[in-house]
Amino acid sequence: MKYVFFGTPEFAATILEKLIDVGYIPEAVVCNPDEPIGRKQILTPPSAKIMAEKFNISVFQPLKLRDNLEFFDWIKKLKPDLAIIAAYGKIVPKEILGIPIYGFINVHGSLLPAYRGASPIQSTILNGDEETGITLIKLDEKMDHGPVLGKSEIRISKSETYDTLSAKLAEAGAELLIKTIPDYIAGKIKLTEQSHAEATYAGIIKKEDGKINWLKSAEEIERMVRAFYPWPTAWTIWNEKTLKILEAITSSGDNKKTGEVFLKNSELAIKCGVGVLVVKKLQLEGGKILTAKDFLNGHKNFVGNIFS
Secondary structure (H helix, E strand, C coil), X not given: CCEEEEECCHHHHHHHHHHHHCXXXXXXXXXCCCEXXXXXXXEECCHHHHHHHHCCCEEECCCCCCCCHHHHHHHHHHCCCEEEEECCCCCCCHHHHCCCCCCEXXXXXXXCCCCEECCHHHHHHHCCCCEEEEEEEECCCCCCCCCEEEEEEEECCCCCCHHHHHHHHHXXXXXXXXXXXXXXXXXXXXXXXXXXXXXXXECCCCHHHHECCCCCEHHHHHHHHHHCCCCCCEEEEECCEEEEEEEEEEECCCCCCCCEEEEECCEEEEECCECEEEEEEEEECCCCXXXXXXXXXXXXXXXXXXXX
16 A cells, blocks of 8 residues: 655654554655754754654655645655545645545544644643543545544543643554554445534644633643643743743642742642642743752742732
8 A cells, every 4th residue: 555644743753653563654754844943943853754764764844735736746646545644734735635545544633523623632631631532534625524434532641741642642543543544445434424513623732822820720720731741831920031830730729819829738839719739840941840849949039929
């Protein structure tokens, strides 16, 4: 079977590696261009590109797919049987969708029609869901709208972060793909239309989404800490610098002002709209990631502050 793999981040790279391990080696990998990363803005290749190059697989990194005649001619000339797409990050135009004989299989990190869009993993953590999963769909022109080939469910632990849940979903997605592809190509799978009226949506995450509103409950903020790690993180402003809360747990309420920093049983705590956030790890702009104890040792004036 001749196929092309479309995907960009670690989620996609994990799925790609699992496919290669069982003999599904793509003709090429299509991913987003290299991006400047970190404070030094070092140009960094996406995880899927690194994985492809490990196995000497050709990589294409088009800036866009729509109205890209060079890319269109290339994939049309290749005549793939199938395309697999996982967290690619771009909309595939209609003229490209129709090129592979068996179309595009999309690996989506939610139980569709819940959380269509760019941030299903963050959204399921933010909403405190107990279960999520992977859905394989045949891609159509609308976002995460196509008919379903199969699903795989996963329980969400109370300590789940974006990173840990993304890794579990990628593993589940690869397993489901490997099981599904032969039957799909053989015409043994009946595609099932999604319940479109029940669709919910998860938009693109922006840096400002991580800004903490201390009027929210401690449970909501703690879920933000987990959903937005490692990016954009849950953050607040202290002394005109960004302060990232990287690990935290919740506790019962205290008779403190909302946003007040205090010690609770010798631990760093911040009063929320409802309940208390007990901070375990944090990072001040320009500094290292520190435990709360080490942070307090270096910032004696932190306790007593009140965040707005």
